[in-house]
Amino acid sequence: MNALILIVALLFSLSSQAEELVINLPHGSHTLQTTIFLPTKSSKPYPLVIINHGKGDNDADEEPRFRASIASQFFNELGYAVALPMREGFAGSSGWERAEACDMEKTGLLQAESIESAVKYLSTLPYINPERIILVGYSYGGFASLAYASVYKNPNIKAVINFSGGISRRGGGCIWTDELLDAVTSFGKNTDTPSLWIYAENDSLFPEWLAQGMHLRYKLAGGNSALVITPPYSNDGHNLFIDPAGLKIWQDVVEFFLSKV
Numbered sequence: 001m002n003a004l005i006l007i008v009a010l011l012f013s014l015s016s017q018a019e020e021l022v023i024n025l026p027h028g029s030h031t032l033q034t035t036i037f038l039p040t041k042s043s044k045p046y047p048l049v050i051i052n053h054g055k056g057d058n059d060a061d062e063e064p065r066f067r068a069s070i071a072s073q074f075f076n077e078l079g080y081a082v083a084l085p086m087r088e089g090f091a092g093s094s095g096w097e098r099a100e101a102c103d104m105e106k107t108g109l110l111q112a113e114s115i116e117s118a119v120k121y122l123s124t125l126p127y128i129n130p131e132r133i134i135l136v137g138y139s140y141g142g143f144a145s146l147a148y149a150s151v152y153k154n155p156n157i158k159a160v161i162n163f164s165g166g167i168s169r170r171g172g173g174c175i176w177t178d179e180l181l182d183a184v185t186s187f188g189k190n191t192d193t194p195s196l197w198i199y200a201e202n203d204s205l206f207p208e209w210l211a212q213g214m215h216l217r218y219k220l221a222g223g224n225s226a227l228v229i230t231p232p233y234s235n236d237g238h239n240l241f242i243d244p245a246g247l248k249i250w251q252d253v254v255e256f257f258l259s260k261v
Helices: 002-016 069-077 104-122 140-151 176-189 208-220 244-260
Strands: 020-027 030-037 046-052 081-085 128-138 157-163 195-200 225-230
Touching (some): 020 104, 030 069, 046 104, 069 244, 081 104, 104 128, 104 140, 104 176, 176 208, 195 244, 208 225, 225 244
Parallel strands (some): 046 081, 046 128, 128 157, 157 195
Antiparallel strands (some): 020 030, 030 081
């Protein structure tokens, strides 16, 4: 009986995830493990949202595959296909995490190379509309998405949505906040892609004063962007994007922003 229940549960699980695909897309001599969620209520070809992941306390290769299931479902319901590529060295992607200690601008640009591989490959899929792509990034992935927009002048990237984006390098003599401010200044100087920045007031990594400072530097450098600081969220606002309860806080402003780009 227990075995039968287990089999039924497994079949139910598989059937309920019928719209979830996992592929390995090419990235030079490496491959990037990528999750794809396809909408069920709109017609092909689908516009595309690419969600770029953050990084926890684990080594990159020990990070779990990022699914962002609540956010993915939100974008699916708006008619978008959603792809979540794991950048080089993360989770099931081959290679190694590419980073340059306290040189945050260079780190962002190195991370953006994985995003470019994902954009190029996903644009070739027959069920994707390559002329409407939105980059969404969380934490490290938000920072990498801003870096991407500064160097890859792809007119099909219609916007970047940056949730709690940045890199934190505490310890080791790195004045990481200065490096972060300098990096986003450079990114803002080199892009005209519209972006929406969303941070919570009580973000433990990038608190309100730092988010305000980053955005100001980005905008004064020429970046086309808007900043939303939400009220304190739960125990740590850095989880706003990935917590299911956070959706109700950001969904309306994101949907409005997407209607304008």
